[in-house]
Amino acid sequence: MLNKLKSKIAFFSLLTLITLPLSAEKILFSANRMTGQAGNTNTTTTLSGNAYIKTDSMEIQADNVELSGDNYRYIKSTGNISGNNTEAHIEFTCDSLEYDRTTKIALLKGNVKLIDKDNDVTANAQIIEYNQDSEIAILQIQINLMQKENVCSGSYAVYYKDTQLLEISGNAQVKQKEDVFRAQYITLDMNTQDITLGGNVKGKVTDTKEPESAENSPEANMPEGLPPEAEAAETAVMQENEENDDGE
Numbered sequence: 001m002l003n004k005l006k007s008k009i010a011f012f013s014l015l016t017l018i019t020l021p022l023s024a025e026k027i028l029f030s031a032n033r034m035t036g037q038a039g040n041t042n043t044t045t046t047l048s049g050n051a052y053i054k055t056d057s058m059e060i061q062a063d064n065v066e067l068s069g070d071n072y073r074y075i076k077s078t079g080n081i082s083g084n085n086t087e088a089h090i091e092f093t094c095d096s097l098e099y100d101r102t103t104k105i106a107l108l109k110g111n112v113k114l115i116d117k118d119n120d121v122t123a124n125a126q127i128i129e130y131n132q133d134s135e136i137a138i139l140q141i142q143i144n145l146m147q148k149e150n151v152c153s154g155s156y157a158v159y160y161k162d163t164q165l166l167e168i169s170g171n172a173q174v175k176q177k178e179d180v181f182r183a184q185y186i187t188l189d190m191n192t193q194d195i196t197l198g199g200n201v202k203g204k205v206t207d208t209k210e211p212e213s214a215e216n217s218p219e220a221n222m223p224e225g226l227p228p229e230a231e232a233a234e235t236a237v238m239q240e241n242e243e244n245d246d247g248e
Contacts, residue, residue, distance in 0.1 A: 030047075031049055032050050033048045057085055058075075060075070061081070063078060064077065075097075088130075090115065090117065091117065094112040105129065108127070110126065114130070123139060123144070123159065135161040135162045139156070141155065149177055152172075154172040154186075155170025165190065167186075181195055185197075
């Protein structure tokens with residue numbers, strides 16, 4: 001009995017060193033506890049407690065990770081999830097994650113935060129689906145995306161990482177410093193900062209031209225008083241008017 005217990009302890013302590021050859025890809029994982037059979041890829045294997053898993057393109061840390069499907073095609077994670085896609089240079093956090101190793105599609109749910117490090121883009125939403133092959137992210141519910149001076153929000157958005165194009169719909173809004181643009185749908189070219197608005201368009205643009213100060217106004221630059229010649233002429237006219245009034 002003691003030998004079996006020692007064997008189990010040794011097995012779990014070495015989980016960090018196990019690699020599983022799955023087609024052309026390998027999986028490296030570790031956890032406090034594992035249930036299932038590591039050598040049988042047709043069953044479900046569950047990693048619990050400080051679970052860590054790494055594939056050729058995905059690295060995930062979570063409370064729990066479940067591997068299932070042929071050759072562990074599907075990866076499901078729950079609880080305190082953080083990770084990154086090493087090929088796309090994207091970091092993320094969320095409440096739950098489902099990843100298909102064949103289609104390279106990741107579905108992130110619950111308080112999702114996604115950071116595109118290549119383009120300095122940060123996206124927040126309740127649901128984000130990211131396709132690694134097409135480099136397209138679909139964002140849904142409570143969307144907030146920030147890039148440079150742009151703060152974008154809406155109910156639904158499609159982010160094209162490769163071309164740096166963003167399409168937003170459902171109470172779509174883009175803020176650029178003090179300027180605000182609203183419409184049913186908005187397209188933003190993040191490279192050129194060009195905006196296209198469609199449907200019930202509204203906006204507010206702030207004039208950044210500084211008002212002319214009193215010191216620089218034309219009136220302020222006029223000399224005070226009159227030159228001596230003008231003052232003498234004005235005095236002569238006034239005296240002549242007084243003499244005419246006395247003569248009458």
